[in-house]
Amino acid sequence: MTRSLADALNAVALCAVAFVLLAAFAGQAWLGELPCPLCMLQRVLFGLLAVGPMLNLRYGPRPSHYGLSLLAAVVGAVVSGRQILLHILPGDAGYGSPLFGRHFYTWAFVAFAGAIVAVAAVLQIDGQFEGPDARRSKPGLFASSAAWLVIGLTALNVASALLECGFGPCDDNPLVYRLLQPR
Amino acid sequence: MEFTALFLATTVTMLAAWLGLRTVAVGLFALTLAGCVLTYLHHATDPLTLSF
Numbered sequence: 087m088t089r090s091l092a093d094a095l096n097a098v099a100l101c102a103v104a105f106v107l108l109a110a111f112a113g114q115a116w117l118g119e120l121p122c123p124l125c126m127l128q129r130v131l132f133g134l135l136a137v138g139p140m141l142n143l144r145y146g147p148r149p150s151h152y153g154l155s156l157l158a159a160v161v162g163a164v165v166s167g168r169q170i171l172l173h174i175l176p177g178d179a180g181y182g183s184p185l186f187g188r189h190f191y192t193w194a195f196v197a198f199a200g201a202i203v204a205v206a207a208v209l210q211i212d213g214q215f216e217g218p219d220a221r222r223s224k225p226g227l228f229a230s231s232a233a234w235l236v237i238g239l240t241a242l243n244v245a246s247a248l249l250e251c252g253f254g255p256c257d258d259n260p261l262v263y264r265l266l267q268p269r
Numbered sequence: 270m271e272f273t274a275l276f277l278a279t280t281v282t283m284l285a286a287w288l289g290l291r292t293v294a295v296g297l298f299a300l301t302l303a304g305c306v307l308t309y310l311h312h313a314t315d316p317l318t319l320s321f
Binding site: 127133137140144154157158161164165244247248251 | 294
């Protein structure tokens with residue numbers, strides 16, 4: 087694998103994270119379903135999943151950068167797996183509306199598991215790690231756009247979480263934006 | 270409130286990674302991930318109101 091192909095795959099990975107964060111926001115905005123604490127934790131972990139590709143694009147591919155993504159994906163799979171298990175009993179409708187027959191946390195588990203497999207597969211290709219280890223030149227427009235989109239969506243989540251939870255602990259089953267409620 | 274802090278920490282980590290502060294980014298990543306694990310353990314130890 088060449089460096090350019092590795093760069094392209096890392097930029098695609100950033101787009102995938104952006105797509106996940108956008109889908110979560112779409113569900114929140116259009117369906118009016120506020121994210122629960124475990125849901126928000128999964129969003130944070132999707133954000134952390136993007137740090138590895140960003141470092142790869144900025145400094146060149148390194149196993150340690152892929153390792154960061156693996157750590158985030160494993161913790162994300164554990165969190166989403168727990169939420170699946172919380173709603174596994176017969177008769178439990180689950181949290182939120184399903185999308186294509188599965189709840190968001192189920193899709194999150196699939197995405198985190200897919201990320202683990204994808205990172206492990208890309209790590210098998212040694213060619214991307216050959217060559218100088220110096221600081222790279224500026225990433226291309228596609229990669230830059232994807233990176234800033236992920237950063238922007240994560241920053242929007244800062245505002246969303248603040249509006250939803252206020253300055254106290256978040257509700258287990260949030261129904262309103264706490265800071266937007268009249269006092 | 271803890272999720273606002275986690276999202277903020279993640280945003281700063283991304284900015285550090287993208288703007289070329291690798292050591293800062295890796296350090297912040299470790300702190301944020303540790304925060305995620307602690308938050309998860311806090312919620313995982315909540316008593317569950319199961320019906321069986």
